[in-house]
Amino acid sequence: MPLALVHARYQLLEILRIPVAVVGSAFFPAAAMLFFVVPFAGDDSAGATYATAAMVTFAVMSANIFQYGVGVAEDRDQPWNPYTRTLPAGSAPRLAGRILAGLVLTYLSMVPVVVIAAVATAARVTAPQFLLGLGAVAVISVPFTLLGLSIGYSLPSKAAIVVAQVVFFPLAFGGGLLSGPDDAPGFIKAIAPYLPTRGAVELMWAAVTDWRPDPRALVMLVVWVVALAAVAGWAYRRDEGRRFS
Amino acid sequence: MILARAEQVSRRYGEVLALDRVDLTVRAGELVGLLGPNGAGKSTLINLLVGLRRPTAGRLALFGGDPRDPASRRQLGVTPQETGLPGTLRVGEVVDFVSRHFPDPVPRGELLDRFGLADQARRQTGGLSGGQRRRLAVALAFVGRPRLVVLDEPTTGLDVEARHALWEAIRGFHAEGGTVLLSSHYLEEVEALAQRVVVIGHGRVLADDSVAAVRGIVGVRRVSLVADDLPALPGVVATERVDGRVHLLTTDADQLVRDLVAAGVAFRDLEVRPTSLEEAFLAITAEDRPAPTPA
Structure with missing residues (x-):
């Protein structure tokens, strides 16, 4: 088994031994699904599908921001991390393993949303749309993984928890995840295209419906990915330089 | 054969000079004690030798290569700080995880037996006693059948019985031809285990010789x-x-x-x-005078 998979496996084991951590990232999207989507858009097939895709985006965002932002910051407090760097493998398998484990947890955290959508709403997708949606989840994980890594590598764990919570809600509301594609309040329509959540949800919509994504939001998503990659890379190297150089 | 070497190594943290032109050579089959008070630079020297940090100046070699190159660390065993074990993983899982990094690891049962942890294999490390955690941490250094084991204060916080059990494990490894570099601020420990002692104080090597000779050098x-x-x-x-x-x-x-x-x-x-080594040691660190270091 490649070492990255070994690291991913043990990181998943560590996380799954405290199931509350997994429930946490799945809870908000599932609760939002039950309180906002099921009562208001449950009978409308198109509306429910859009809303479910938005909640999946919400789940992807919260899972990634929290597990990387808080998880990485907490790991940096533990002497286990430097120990693993003395093993004859270096730091790359650990980082790769963390991202693989993160992707698995991301898929896990959206299971409740998908189940609620299938059981309690009229949301429907075709099989190819479902598969496209699964692929889209991996793609839209990228900006939020980078955002989480930026937080986790640049802040101590107590600050990381707060910052993760602070960025999380404005991104969700501002990006229009909690309103339909066309019925968001005016100010959200104005700012949404400039937030990474909008580009992400537009991609999800395009994958599972016949929505035509707003090119402006997609361009901004690419800009966000590049910018967050730069920040995450800088924070990672700075942290390495502080502790291992 | 030289397994680890530091040549004129200095390490600076901002304004603090943690190591000042340190030379250290560890040859195959030696059991070297690195002795010094907290803050003397022992851990910094060890972190440099196991590839966790870069020196500010000077050269380091581990099995002839750069310690920061993972390939140089294949025959190295290091012990984590016991507080750093992942608390939710079981003892057996932690051993398996480390084993995966080595081509020919010691089988899990055999390793746990040797360190008196066979009954603990299914327990989460967070539920172990302090002594058990420490034994597991030291056991991890031996998983990959290393030729050189580096132990940074392996028995800190252990009771006398547990300490002696660990000493036995370290002696056993050495008796089979293993090489050990061990840091301690317990002088008793270095006297009990090491043949050669390197005294570090204020970032410098104050003495490097046999335990008896170090006493002689100081002549206290x-x-x-x-x-x-x-x-x-x-x-x-x-x-x-x-x-x-x-x-x-x-x-x-x-x-x-x-x-x-x-x-x-x-x-x-x-x-x-x-005097005891402890008294000799207090005397040299108090005076802070570099003693001659015969090869």
């Missing part, structure tokens, strides 16, 4: 006597009074006795004894 003797009143005496490194006796540590016992006589001190029950 304990002159103890009963006296009411003592004048200031030259050459006394430390003075203590215990149960009515005065203990004077000095590098020149003969001269001290002559001085006592010349000063007309009314003393009785004079004794001159060699």
Whole structure:
């Protein structure tokens, strides 16, 4: 088994031994699904599908921001991390393993949303749309993984928890995840295209419906990915330089 | 054959010079004790040797390569700090995880047996006692059948019995041809295990020799006597009074006795004894004078 998979496996084991951590990232999207989507858009097939895709985006965002932002910051407090760097493998398998484990947890955290959508709403997708949606989840994980890594590598764990919570809600509301594609309040329509959540949800919509994504939001998503990659890379190297150089 | 070497290695943290032109050579089959008080630079030197940090100046070699290159660490065993074990993983899982990094690891059951942890394999490390965690941490250094094991304060916080059990494991590894570099601020530990001792203080190597020779280099003797009143005496490194006796540590016992006589001190029950390594060590670090380091 490649070492990255070994690291991913043990990181998943560590996380799954405290199931509350997994429930946490799945809870908000599932609760939002039950309180906002099921009562208001449950009978409308198109509306429910859009809303479910938005909640999946919400789940992807919260899972990634929290597990990387808080998880990485907490790991940096533990002497286990430097120990693993003395093993004859270096730091790359650990980082790769963390991202693989993160992707698995991301898929896990959206299971409740998908189940609620299938059981309690009229949301429907075709099989190819479902598969496209699964692929889209991996793609839209990228900006939020980078955002989480930026937080986790640049802040101590107590600050990381707060910052993760602070960025999380404005991104969700501002990006229009909690309103339909066309019925968001005016100010959200104005700012949404400039937030990474909008580009992400537009991609999800395009994958599972016949929505035509707003090119402006997609361009901004690419800009966000590049910018967050730069920040995450800088924070990672700075942290390495502080502790291992 | 040289397994680990530091040549004129310095390491600076901002304004603090943690290591100052340190030389250290560890040859195959040696059991070297790295001795010094907290903050002396022991951990910094170890972190450099196992590839966790880069030196500010100087050169390091581990099995002939750069310690920061993972390939150089294939025959190296390091122990994590026991507080750093992942608390939710089981003992067996932690061992398996580390095993995966090595081509020919010691089977899990055999390793746990050797460190008295066989009954704990299914327990989460967070539920172990402090002594069990420490034993597991040390056991991890031996998973990959290393040729060189680096143990940074392996028995800190252990009770006497657990400490002696760990010493046995370390001696066993050494008896089979393994090489050990062990840091400690327990002098008893270094005296009990090491053949060679490297004394570090204020970032420098103060002495590097056999345990006996380090005592000899410093030449500290304990002159103890009963006296009411003592004048200031030259050459006394430390003075203590215990149960009515005065203990004077000095590098020149003969001269001290002559001085006592010349000063007309009314003393009785004079004794001159060699010191323990601890006393020798306190003397060199107190003076902070670099002693000669014979090869």
